[in-house]
Amino acid sequence: MESNEKVPYVLTGKSHTAVAVNAAAKAGEWIKSRLGAYGQLATKSSEQDLVTEIDKGAEQMIRRLILTHFPDHAILGEEGVEPGEDASLHALRDAADEEYLWIIDPIDGTTNFVHGFPFYSVSIALAKDGEVVLGVIYDPSRDEMFVAEKNKGAYVHGARMAVSREEQLSQGLIAVGFPADPVAKLPINLRGIEALAPKVRSLRAGGSAALHLANVAAGRLSGYCEVGLSVWDVAAGALLVAESGGQVTDTKGEAYNLEVRNIVATNGGSLHTELLTVLKEANATGF
Ligand code: 2AM
Numbered sequence: 001m002e003s004n005e006k007v008p009y010v011l012t013g014k015s016h017t018a019v020a021v022n023a024a025a026k027a028g029e030w031i032k033s034r035l036g037a038y039g040q041l042a043t044k045s046s047e048q049d050l051v052t053e054i055d056k057g058a059e060q061m062i063r064r065l066i067l068t069h070f071p072d073h074a075i076l077g078e079e080g081v082e083p084g085e086d087a088s089l090h091a092l093r094d095a096a097d098e099e100y101l102w103i104i105d106p107i108d109g110t111t112n113f114v115h116g117f118p119f120y121s122v123s124i125a126l127a128k129d130g131e132v133v134l135g136v137i138y139d140p141s142r143d144e145m146f147v148a149e150k151n152k153g154a155y156v157h158g159a160r161m162a163v164s165r166e167e168q169l170s171q172g173l174i175a176v177g178f179p180a181d182p183v184a185k186l187p188i189n190l191r192g193i194e195a196l197a198p199k200v201r202s203l204r205a206g207g208s209a210a211l212h213l214a215n216v217a218a219g220r221l222s223g224y225c226e227v228g229l230s231v232w233d234v235a236a237g238a239l240l241v242a243e244s245g246g247q248v249t250d251t252k253g254e255a256y257n258l259e260v261r262n263i264v265a266t267n268g269g270s271l272h273t274e275l276l277t278v279l280k281e282a283n284a285t286g287f
Pocket residue numbers: 045048049050078084105107108109110111177178179180181207208209210226228229230233
């Protein structure tokens with residue numbers, strides 16, 4: 001192989017992890033190749049909630065790859081579910097009895113993808129008996145593959161990841177979000193943003209929940225919080241953060257589970273507690 005030739009993310013064998021990594025890499029490469037050529041743009045639950053043919057095509061691609069290897073597994077994908085909060089919760093509850101449930105977001109950060117802003121990702125998680133055991137997030141723009149297996153740590157480019165070490169919010173770089181629901185969720189997040197801004201080193205809003213979580217896991221962000229997300233936005237990233245030594249809870253401080261929509265993920269410890277307190281005092285937990 002020539003030294004400048006790209007090494008593809010192809011794992012041999014058909015373990016759950018190999019299939020997830022290969023599916024994320026294949027979908028990610030295709031998505032990136034279609035940047036700026038996404039065809040028709042449609043909206044879902046609101047004017048801010050975008051979907052393209054690339055989202056749907058990528059989900060199909062990932063579904064097919066998974067079912068080729070694991071035909072009896074269940075799949076919950078963003079583009080296979082009706083838009084809206086209740087629909088996604090119902091879909092999750094319908095799948096609650098499945099032993100193996102794959103949870104897919106073919107493009108997390110579709111708005112960025114549409115605008116050509118290079119911060120979007122493919123997110124694939126596998127839950128066994130309702131608990132996430134595998135999380136894979138691929139960032140095509142930076143060609144970074146984030147992989148976590150339950151109790152086996154989290155890796156990027158094959159190197160073990162660890163969360164950052166800031167202990168105080170005042171030293172923290174914290175990511176937040178502007179959710180696609182402008183009526184119910186945006187005002188809650190804005191209260192949190194206003195309360196956090198003067199207390200942190202700085203805030204960032206990249207526009208992909210999954211990539212925020214991957215970057216918390218990699219120690220590049222101290223934490224991330226957002227109210228009103230869906231299971232496919234956070235399932236893989238939650239395991240990445242936990243396996244990197246961080247902490248993932250809802251905005252009340254309860255441990256992460258698949259139904260959590262209001263998320264706080266940090267490097268853990270006192271910074272996590274501080275962030276929860278700020279959100280509570282600002283009436284920005286979403287509960
Ligand atoms: P998406 O690009 O897959 O839609 C940005 O704040 C985050 O919110 C992104 O991760 C984005 O994911 C997610 N998001 C966008 N629309 C959403 C919706 N209707 N419900 C929940 N999350 C949404």
